[in-house]
Amino acid sequence: MYAIVDIETTGGSARTEKITEIAIYLHDGEKITDEWATLVNPERSIPFFITNLTGITNEMVQDAPKFYEIAKKIVEMTEGRAFVAHNAKFDYSFIRQEFKSLGFNYRKKTLDTITLGRKLFPGHRSYSLGNICRDLNININGRHRAAGDALATVKLFEMLLERDREVNGCRSNLIRNTRLSKLNPKLDISKLDQIPDSPGVYYFYNEEGELIYIGKSRNLQERISTHLSNNTTSRSMEMRDLIADIEWEETGSELIALLMESFEIKENKPLYNRAQRITGFQWAVFSFYDKKGYLNFRFGTACSGENPLSVFSTRDKARSRLESLTGYYNLCQKLMGLYDTDEACFQYQVGICRGACCGMEKPGEYNERALRAADEFVFSRRNFFIIDKGRHDEEKCAVKIINGKFAGFGFFNISDMGFGLSAVHDCIKPAQDNNDIQVILKQYLRSNKIEKIIEF
Numbered sequence: 001m002y003a004i005v006d007i008e009t010t011g012g013s014a015r016t017e018k019i020t021e022i023a024i025y026l027h028d029g030e031k032i033t034d035e036w037a038t039l040v041n042p043e044r045s046i047p048f049f050i051t052n053l054t055g056i057t058n059e060m061v062q063d064a065p066k067f068y069e070i071a072k073k074i075v076e077m078t079e080g081r082a083f084v085a086h087n088a089k090f091d092y093s094f095i096r097q098e099f100k101s102l103g104f105n106y107r108k109k110t111l112d113t114i115t116l117g118r119k120l121f122p123g124h125r126s127y128s129l130g131n132i133c134r135d136l137n138i139n140i141n142g143r144h145r146a147a148g149d150a151l152a153t154v155k156l157f158e159m160l161l162e163r164d165r166e167v168n169g170c171r172s173n174l175i176r177n178t179r180l181s182k183l184n185p186k187l188d189i190s191k192l193d194q195i196p197d198s199p200g201v202y203y204f205y206n207e208e209g210e211l212i213y214i215g216k217s218r219n220l221q222e223r224i225s226t227h228l229s230n231n232t233t234s235r236s237m238e239m240r241d242l243i244a245d246i247e248w249e250e251t252g253s254e255l256i257a258l259l260m261e262s263f264e265i266k267e268n269k270p271l272y273n274r275a276q277r278i279t280g281f282q283w284a285v286f287s288f289y290d291k292k293g294y295l296n297f298r299f300g301t302a303c304s305g306e307n308p309l310s311v312f313s314t315r316d317k318a319r320s321r322l323e324s325l326t327g328y329y330n331l332c333q334k335l336m337g338l339y340d341t342d343e344a345c346f347q348y349q350v351g352i353c354r355g356a357c358c359g360m361e362k363p364g365e366y367n368e369r370a371l372r373a374a375d376e377f378v379f380s381r382r383n384f385f386i387i388d389k390g391r392h393d394e395e396k397c398a399v400k401i402i403n404g405k406f407a408g409f410g411f412f413n414i415s416d417m418g419f420g421l422s423a424v425h426d427c428i429k430p431a432q433d434n435n436d437i438q439v440i441l442k443q444y445l446r447s448n449k450i451e452k453i454i455e456f
Helices: 048-054 067-078 088-101 113-120 129-135 146-168 189-194 220-228 234-242 254-268 315-328 363-374 414-419 422-427 435-447
Strands: 002-009 019-027 032-039 082-085 110-112 200-205 211-217 245-250 283-289 295-301 310-312 384-389 395-402 405-413 452-455
Touching: 002 067, 002 088, 002 146, 019 048, 019 067, 019 088, 019 146, 032 067, 032 146, 067 088, 082 088, 082 146, 088 110, 110 113, 113 146, 129 146, 189 220, 200 220, 200 254, 211 220, 211 234, 211 254, 220 234, 220 245, 254 384, 254 395, 254 435, 283 315, 295 315, 295 363, 310 315, 310 435, 395 422, 405 414, 405 422, 405 435
Parallel strands: 002 082, 082 110
Antiparallel strands: 002 019, 019 032, 200 211, 200 245, 283 295, 283 310, 384 395, 384 452, 395 405
């Protein structure tokens, strides 16, 4: 039994945008048994480019029901059915987010006709709904409208069902659940439905109860599901076959998940974590004082064992950052690691550099500007808390930095903030700083939006 769904929205992010239209076709594996569609008042303005794409205007949804008015209908229609959609992650995430805003945890097993299409109809250049339907001669009457796209998905799904029967026979599990084809028989499948779709750390155990892998994700449900359906490498399939139990811990913040993962991998050394993935931030900027007392900078690989000021995804980005600081603070190219010479730098020769490279500018004068440049990086010489999301609405997480060094993290209730910062200090579980943690913190703060920084 299937519920084939399509939605239209005000934009691409389930966290910030809203649903403007929804269509649901019920299917018993042979034919459509029921259908329903409605416009939805998103309670916000529809962007002009979205109206151009879908044809749905603000005037059209003005008197349409709001989501909370149709929520019961959606629950009733999809009850006991697999949630089927083309790019199911998109539609499912929006509907889950809408229900979450109402305080309801909407959970369904999903089937993605894109994933199924790639497996059952391989070789197409594109599996977007428009392109795959054109290739398979499926007419879409009302493209980018929920009912039209949903009905096209129904026709595509029926072709997938038929193809699955031809290829895999009537006992095929592919359509019923694509992710559970080859799992360890001792793994409790019912446990998978309990996994949340929030940030956290997860743990895989073998039949002997040994911890074999630790991972983190901003969406535990999706990431664990990927592992359980992973057929990409012999190593990933080998690990998948060994997974006899799964545990997880929600963290609320992806940053906390990153920190926990790093600490626990070092402590437990699971079998399949020994060849850890290579971080995407392989280049770093470092600082040091030379024999004459001048503050120097250099850029190099982030795996050198030194504590970097900041990390970068490419060599050019690291160099470019130093070049911009050199110009802004009128620093020496040679001492900034940008000009390799035993003599004075080029800019001194043309009258731009003040001569720190050849002793013409005193270390104290030069270092005053160089230290300001160092402060431009993510953090140094400061005491502060990084405050981010907690595991539920009444909670926040805190990461403590003392003198630029990681000191620990913890969780506190928002109501406790009435007592000042003492609640935040008290919640911190002390932890040791190391180079990996510094890289994680600096990369995360450079690339992600957190709730706030509180200095103390």
